[in-house]
Amino acid sequence: xxxxxxxxxxxxxxxxxxxxxxxxxxxxxxxxxxxxxxxxxxxxxxxxxxxxxxxxxxxxxxxxxxxxxxxxxxxxxxxxxxxxxxxxxxxxxxxxxxxxxxxxxxxxxxxxxxxxxxxxxxxxxxxxxxxxxxxxxxxxxxxxxxxxxxxxxxxxxxxxxxxxxxxxxxxxxxxxxxxxxxxxxxxxxxxxxxxxxxxxxxxxxxxxxxxxxxxxxxxxxxxxxxxxxxxxxxxxxxxxxxxxxxxxxxxxxxxxxxxxxxxxxxxxxxxxxxxxxxxxxxxxxxxxxxxxxxxxxxxxxxxxxxxxxxxxxxxxxxxxxxxxxxxxxxxxxxxxxxxxxxxxxxxxxxxxxxxxxxxxxxxxxxxxxxxxxxxxxxxxxxxxxxxxxxxxxxxxxxxxxxxxxxxxxxxxxxxxxxxxxxxxxxxxxxxxxxxxxxxxxxxxxx
Amino acid sequence: xxxxxxxxxxxxxxxxxxxxxxxxxxxxxxxxxxxxxxxxxxxxxxxxxxxxxxxxxxxxxxxxxxxxxxxxxxxxxxxxxxxxxxxxxxxxxxxxxxxxxxxxxxxxxxxxxxxxxxxxxxxxxxxxxxxxxxxxxxxxxxxxxxxxxxxxxxxxxxxxxxxxxxxxxxxxxxxxxxxxxxxxxxxxxxxxxxxxxxxxxxxxxxxxxxxxxxxxxxxxxxxxxxxxxxxxxxxxxxxxxxxxxxxxxxxxxxxxxxxxxxxxxxxxxxxxxxxxxxxxxxxxxxxxxxxxxxxxxxxxxxxxxxxxxxxxxxxxxxxxxxxxxxxxxxxxxxxxxxxxxxxxxxxxxxxxxxxxxxxxxxxxxxxxxxxxxxxxxxxxxxxxxxxxxxxxxxxxxxxxxxxxxxxxxxxxxxxxxxxxxxxxxxxxxxxxxxxxxxxxxxxxxxxxxxxxxxxxxxxxxxxxxxxxxxxxxxxxxxxxxxxxxxxxxxxxxxxxxxxxxxxxxxxxxxx
Numbered sequence: 001x002x003x004x005x006x007x008x009x010x011x012x013x014x015x016x017x018x019x020x021x022x023x024x025x026x027x028x029x030x031x032x033x034x035x036x037x038x039x040x041x042x043x044x045x046x047x048x049x050x051x052x053x054x055x056x057x058x059x060x061x062x063x064x065x066x067x068x069x070x071x072x073x074x075x076x077x078x079x080x081x082x083x084x085x086x087x088x089x090x091x092x093x094x095x096x097x098x099x100x101x102x103x104x105x106x107x108x109x110x111x112x113x114x115x116x117x118x119x120x121x122x123x124x125x126x127x128x129x130x131x132x133x134x135x136x137x138x139x140x141x142x143x144x145x146x147x148x149x150x151x152x153x154x155x156x157x158x159x160x161x162x163x164x165x166x167x168x169x170x171x172x173x174x175x176x177x178x179x180x181x182x183x184x185x186x187x188x189x190x191x192x193x194x195x196x197x198x199x200x201x202x203x204x205x206x207x208x209x210x211x212x213x214x215x216x217x218x219x220x221x222x223x224x225x226x227x228x229x230x231x232x233x234x235x236x237x238x239x240x241x242x243x244x245x246x247x248x249x250x251x252x253x254x255x256x257x258x259x260x261x262x263x264x265x266x267x268x269x270x271x272x273x274x275x276x277x278x279x280x281x282x283x284x285x286x287x288x289x290x291x292x293x294x295x296x297x298x299x300x301x302x303x304x305x306x307x308x309x310x311x312x313x314x315x316x317x318x319x320x321x322x323x324x325x326x327x328x329x330x331x332x333x334x335x336x337x338x339x340x341x342x343x344x345x346x347x348x349x350x351x352x353x354x355x356x357x358x359x360x361x362x363x364x365x366x367x368x369x370x371x372x373x374x375x376x377x378x379x380x381x382x383x384x385x386x387x388x389x390x391x392x393x394x395x396x397x398x399x400x401x402x403x404x405x406x407x408x409x410x411x412x413x414x415x416x417x418x419x420x421x422x423x424x425x426x427x428x429x430x431x432x433x434x435x436x437x438x439x440x441x442x443x444x445x446x
Numbered sequence: 447x448x449x450x451x452x453x454x455x456x457x458x459x460x461x462x463x464x465x466x467x468x469x470x471x472x473x474x475x476x477x478x479x480x481x482x483x484x485x486x487x488x489x490x491x492x493x494x495x496x497x498x499x500x501x502x503x504x505x506x507x508x509x510x511x512x513x514x515x516x517x518x519x520x521x522x523x524x525x526x527x528x529x530x531x532x533x534x535x536x537x538x539x540x541x542x543x544x545x546x547x548x549x550x551x552x553x554x555x556x557x558x559x560x561x562x563x564x565x566x567x568x569x570x571x572x573x574x575x576x577x578x579x580x581x582x583x584x585x586x587x588x589x590x591x592x593x594x595x596x597x598x599x600x601x602x603x604x605x606x607x608x609x610x611x612x613x614x615x616x617x618x619x620x621x622x623x624x625x626x627x628x629x630x631x632x633x634x635x636x637x638x639x640x641x642x643x644x645x646x647x648x649x650x651x652x653x654x655x656x657x658x659x660x661x662x663x664x665x666x667x668x669x670x671x672x673x674x675x676x677x678x679x680x681x682x683x684x685x686x687x688x689x690x691x692x693x694x695x696x697x698x699x700x701x702x703x704x705x706x707x708x709x710x711x712x713x714x715x716x717x718x719x720x721x722x723x724x725x726x727x728x729x730x731x732x733x734x735x736x737x738x739x740x741x742x743x744x745x746x747x748x749x750x751x752x753x754x755x756x757x758x759x760x761x762x763x764x765x766x767x768x769x770x771x772x773x774x775x776x777x778x779x780x781x782x783x784x785x786x787x788x789x790x791x792x793x794x795x796x797x798x799x800x801x802x803x804x805x806x807x808x809x810x811x812x813x814x815x816x817x818x819x820x821x822x823x824x825x826x827x828x829x830x831x832x833x834x835x836x837x838x839x840x841x842x843x844x845x846x847x848x849x850x851x852x853x854x855x856x857x858x859x860x861x862x863x864x865x866x867x868x869x870x871x872x873x874x875x876x877x878x879x880x881x882x883x884x885x886x887x888x889x890x891x892x893x894x895x896x897x898x899x900x901x902x903x904x905x906x907x908x909x910x911x912x913x914x915x916x917x918x919x920x921x922x923x924x925x926x927x928x929x930x931x932x933x934x935x936x937x938x939x940x941x942x943x944x945x946x947x948x949x950x951x952x953x954x955x956x957x
Contacts, residue, residue, distance in 0.1 A: 161487035167459025213449075216456045217502075220494025227492065353507050361503035368499050381514060384596070393514070398507040410566035414593050417562065418517025429502040444563050 002041075002059070002088050009084045012064070014074050015187070016278065018081060025082030028093045034086075035097045041087050042103045043094075045079045055079045056103045058110055067106055073188050145190050149247060152189020156182065157226050160219060168212050172205040193248035197222060199277075225369060239367075241325035246369045253333055256322040261335075263320045264288035266295070267346045268313045269374070269424045270435025270445060282307050285374045285424070285435065286321065286332075287346055294374045295321050295332040310334070313436050313445035316342040328367035330374070345438050348378030348422045353398040360427060375427040379420040382413045392423055392432065403431040408446040412437055415444055449497050456494065460486040467493040474500055518592035523559045525587070529942040531561040533935075538567040542935050544898065546571070550581035552943050559587035569593065569600040576622050579603075580629040602626055612638045617650055624657045632661030640669060648678035655684040662688055667695050674735050686737025690760040691800045697736050701760045704733075708754065709790070711770040711780075720772075724786045726750035727757060736760075751789040758793025763806040774809035795820060802827050811836065816851050822858035833859075834867050841870045849874055857892040861899065868900045872908055879926075882918040890925035897932030902940055905933040 013019035025045060028034070032052060033044040039059055044052040047070060057080060058065040064084065066076035087094045099107065159182050163171050171178070179202035186195040197218070204215045228235065228243045235243070266286040273282040284297040301307045311317055319337030323329040350356040360373050377400060380392040390402040390409045402409060415421065415437055425434040436445045448468040455465045464486055467478045477496060481489040526534075530553070537546045553560065560568055569590065572582045579602060586594070586603060594603035601611065602622065611623055627635040639654055646654065655673060658666055666688070673685035674697070689697035708727055714720045727733065727750065741752040767774055778794075781787050791813070798806040807827035814820045825833060840852035856863075856871060863871065875896075878889060900908065909930050913919060 160491060164456055164487050164490050165459055165461045167462070168457045170459060212457050213453050216453055216494045217498035219456075220491055220496070220498045222495075223488075223491035224495035224499075357505055357507065360505075364499060364503045381517075383510075383514070393510060397510050399510050400507070410593075410597070411563045413596070414565045414589065415563045417589050417592060418515060429505065 002084070002091070009081065009088050012076060012084070013078075013081045014076070015184075018074050018076075018078050021078035022081035022085055025078050026085035026089065028086065028090070031083075031086070033100075034083075034094045035099065036087060036094045037096060037099065040099055040103060040107055041083060041094065042099055043083050045082070047079075053079055054100075054102055055083050056099075056106055057084060058107060065110065148188075148190050152186050152191050152194070153226055153229060153247075155185060155189075156191075156194065157223075160223060160226075164219065168205075168215055171215075172211075176202060191248045193246050194222075194225075195248070196276075197246075221369060236327065238325055238327040238329075242327050242367050242369065245324065245326065245331070251324045251333075253322065253335065256324070256333065260325070261320045261322045262288060262291050262293070263318075264291050265340065265342070266317050266319055266321065266337075268311050268315050268317065269294075269346065269376070270313050272426070272433070272435055273307070278303050280305075280307060283372075283426075284310060285426075286334075287349075288321070289316075289346070293323075294330060295323065296330045296374070297332060297334055311337075311339045314443040316340050316344075326367060328363050328370060330370075343441055345422075345441060345443060348376045350376060351378055352396055353377060353392075353394045353400045354396070356400075356427075360429075372426040372428055374424070375432060376422060376424045377432070378422050380423045381418065381420050382409070382416050382423075384413075392434075395420070401431050403428070403433040406433050406446075408434070411444075411446065415439075449501060452490070452494060452497065456490060460490055465490040465493060467497070519588045521559060521587045521589060523557055523587055525559050525561050526553060526943060530939065531564065533939040533942060534560065534564050534568070538564060538571060542932065545932075545936055545939065547578060547581055548898075548936065549939055549943070550578070550585055552940055554581065554584040556943050558585070558943065560585045560590065562589050565590045565593050569597070569603060572602065573599050576625055579626050583630065608634070608638065613642065621650075621653060621657060624654060625660060628657060628660040632658075632663065633665060635661070636666055636669060648676075648681060651676065651678065652680045652684045655681060655688065658688060659691075662691060664692055664694055667692055671696055674737075679739070682735070683737050690737070693762045693801060698760055698762070700732070701736060701757050702765065705757050705761050706769065708757065711772075719783070720776075720780045722781055722784045722786075722790070724754070724784060724790075726786070727753045729753070733757075747789050747792070751786055754786060755789040755793040755796070758790060759796030759800065761797055762801040763794055763797045763803050764801070767805070774806045778809055778813070795824070798827065799823055804829055804832065808832060808836070815848075816854065821851075821855055825855055825859050826861065830861075830864070833861070834864055837867060838870055841874055853889065853892065856899070857895055863899045863901060865901050865904060868904045869907070871896065871900070872904070872911075876911060876913060879918065879922050880913045880916050882916070882922075884918075890922060893925045893929045894932070897929045897936070900933055902933060902937035905930065905937045908933055 010019045010022075013022060031043045031045055035042050041057040041059060043055050045055060047053050053068055053070040055069075056067045058067075066080040068077045068079050070077055070079055072078070179198055183195040183198040183202075186192070186198060201215060201218050201222075204211050204218065207214065225243060225246055228239075229247065232240050232243060266288050269285045269287050271282060271284045273280060275281075280301045280303065282299040284299070286295045286297065287293070288295070297310070299307050299310070317337045317339045320335050321332040322335065324331045324333075350359055356375055356377060360375065363370055363373055377392055377394060379395040380400075382402075383391050383393050383399075385391050385399075385401075389404065390406070390413075391399040392402060393399050412423070412434055419439075421437050421439040423432075423434050423437045425432045425436075434446055436443065438444065448466070451466050455463045464483070467481065467489075469475050469479060474496070478493055481492055483489055530549075534546075534549060537543050537549060550560075565586065568582060569586075572578045583603060591603060594600035608623055608627060612620055615623065624635050624639060627638070636658070639658075643651070651673075655670070658670070670685045670689050674682050674689075676682050676685070686697060689695040690701075692698060704727065708725045710723045712721050712723055727738075729749075733739075733753065738753055738756045741747070741749055745752050747755060763774065766772075766777055770777065772780070778791075781790050784790065791810075794806060795810055795814075797803070798810060804827050807824040811821070811824050811828075814824065825836070828836060837852050837856065840848045840855075843849055843852075853871070853874065875889065875893065878886065912922075912926060
């Protein structure tokens with residue numbers, strides 16, 4: 001029995017198209033040769049060529065490792081996912097036996113490297129030669145990715161120039177394929193951040209009034225990002241990191257230097273969970289009592305899988321946060337966290353809408369690609385404007401508009417009762433999406 | 447403006463128009479002056495990026511010079527605690543929603559109010575379900591009423607301008623308004639209705655009259671008496687039905703005078719039993735005006751017998767006991783020999799319900815042990831102690847028929863049970879599970895409903911003593927667990943309201 005459910009197997013696929021193609025491959029008739037033992041799963045799949053592809057899957061606990069002789073650039077390819085689907089759905093169709101020679105070599109190599117890794121970890125980096133070797137391998141991988149990304153970015157820039165030459169009105173008439181195809185090529189170029197950027201832009205032409213302005217602003221910022229990447233070496237290091245992050249580099253816990261970690265008592269100011277393609281995404285905003293910093297935690301889960309469990313908004317926790325390198329650090333990883341009993345409410349940070357926006361402008365100056373900025377408005381009274389637009393009015397009668405998508409506006413209004421309260425939310429440059437509100441010792445999350 | 451020019455150029459495309467950007471000595475102008483005008487696409491994109499950032503960073507705040515609308519006044523009553531708030535949130539999301547009414551009533555008895563942030567959802571629930579409103583209004587507090595003023599959909603919670611809604615609203619809105627004000631201020635509702643009565647259409651007149659059943663009193667009598675002369679027969683019938691529930695109405699007085707003449711009691715002498723003498727009423731315009739016209743086709747009685755039953759049905763049944771000096775049960779026994787007994791029984795049963803007479807209900811119940819509707823309707827009229835003893839008697843009955851009838855009756859009657867009755871019912875159900883040969887779908891369904899009337903303090907006792915070894919237990923397990931869940935929820939929600947301390951005031955201190 002394999003340790004994965006069908007849903008989990010589908011979730012290994014890099015995108016929906018691969019998952020669909022894999023289902024077509026997951027039929028016993030397509031496989032002239034199949035086999036499994038307790039460590040691996042293998043098979044030969046009849047593709048379009050004369051020689052069948054050879055697929056091997058190492059059954060490591062947690063996540064499997066894939067290998068396939070097909071030329072597909074998607075990883076894992078449809079053959080690998082298809083084999084896993086077949087073995088999960090119809091285990092009887094895959095006979096138990098000894099692995100063929102081509103697979104044994106790969107498995108042995110994998111085991112050796114796993115053992116090496118384990119011993120390295122045990123010896124805690126005593127061997128400088130090994131260390132140098134690994135560093136070199138890492139540099140090589142980085143260089144390879146750099147190369148791919150550069151090619152992808154060049155293509156994206158040509159595409160952008162074509163777009164504005166033909167005009168936004170022309171782009172508006174294009175089918176979804178127009179955007180999706182470019183996004184898919186950016187995924188292949190290992191620039192998933194830009195791919196997401198493209199998919200978000202794809203929805204703008206149909207978003208009604210003011211779409212052309214919004215689209216042009218996004219296109220312009222994307223162009224600045226490409227220009228920034230081109231002269232990456234001349235930029236300060238933290239800004240380099242921001243550009244890499246926007247393109248799609250991510251940081252693991254082990255990548256962060258010890259200095260990136262801050263131990264503090266953190267207040268969970270607000271959370272927002274939403275669906276993006278097949279992913280559930282959760283943004284959590286924290287504020288550190290002693291360091292005074294705001295932090296963003298991002299969690300992901302495939303469709304129906306549960307998101308990792310973290311404390312709810314309104315809770316204090318003792319924890320370490322490791323900040324990603326950035327010119328305006330927000331994104332962070334959480335470790336060693338324990339919720340603590342504490343009823344104090346956090347301060348508002350900025351006094352009134354004008355100082356708040358000044359702070360935002362400063363943040364933009366440091367990190368121009370900042371999409372959402374954590375904003376806290378003190379002494380805010382929710383008021384209704386025209387056409388069902390809701391606004392937050394500060395003590396000096398300045399108005400900050402709420403996002404039209406914010407569904408809990410009546411709740412916020414009821415909480416206020418026409419009196420001021422402190423509202424925390426995400427500011428996108430034009431509108432605030434409230435995530436929590438408090439007054440006295442009462443905290444409410446939306 | 448220049449941003450707009452840039453957008454226009456981008457819309458058309460650089461192959462049709464060259465982009466323009468603002469020139470000037472400020473920082474923006476200086477930055478943009480470095481763009482290469484020959485590279486149209488590159489210049490447009492870069493100018494767009496720079497200007498988009500410039501605009502975003504320079505978001506202009508709107509200033510609102512008007513004073514703020516008046517805020518809500520402080521509440522005297524404390525709101526409920528966090529756990530009670532959780533219970534309400536669950537119910538408003540549809541979990542255990544059938545206990546919402548009980549929650550609202552318990553909260554109101556405890557003198558507390560609903561939490562501010564759930565008021566919108568609660569007001570929304572009240573907008574959809576008129577039946578919730580009487581229980582909902584007392585727990586809204588100042589905050590809820592203040593909130594309702596801001597949203598026309600919640601206007602029902604604000605007493606202010608019912609006049610306007612009544613005069614200009616849609617029929618459904620007006621009917622809802624009428625029903626709701628009957629629940630709180632019946633005289634005001636009648637005032638509204640009287641003012642527009644002459645202009646209402648016949649079908650709507652009937653529904654408006656039917657709405658007066660709520661909060662009915664002698665104050666409505668003159669209006670209803672006048673409605674007996676309405677052009678529409680449906681309206682007169684609806685009015686007669688309501689008048690027949692008012693013992694002092696002129697309609698009841700008129701019918702009483704006739705009935706006393708038509709049905710006479712002959713006390714027994716020597717060897718003769720007591721007996722009833724009956725003279726059947728003829729058709730006549732006065733009777734017709736009082737709502738007794740032609741029998742509906744479904745009636746099994748003869749035409750005259752039906753008229754008798756309707757006449758008897760309008761009179762408070764206690765009158766017969768007083769008039770004849772006999773208890774209800776004795777009168778029912780005497781009626782056994784009468785040729786017109788079916789008509790009399792039908793009349794008495796109707797009158798007992800209309801005038802809510804517990805003595806007659808108790809006397810009639812044994813005659814209708816398992817009637818579809820009548821058994822439950824009569825049992826509802828018994829005072830708590832007599833209701834309990836009647837049902838405990840049935841449950842202790844040796845015959846399975848009596849015990850089964852008790853369970854059926856309990857599934858239909860809408861009233862809370864005492865601890866003793868709750869214990870007896872649970873014992874009976876446990877026994878049924880033990881004896882069960884085939885799963886009893888009816889009872890396992892009815893169990894869900896029992897959770898509403900069992901006393902919540904029994905929730906722990908109710909969880910014990912189930913025959914989990916019985917062969918049929920798996921069939922019952924879900925229904926029983928369902929029952930226990932509901933009972934526990936009711937207990938938890940009542941305890942939370944009673945015990946929890948309120949969170950602190952949710953208004954700023956006005957120092």
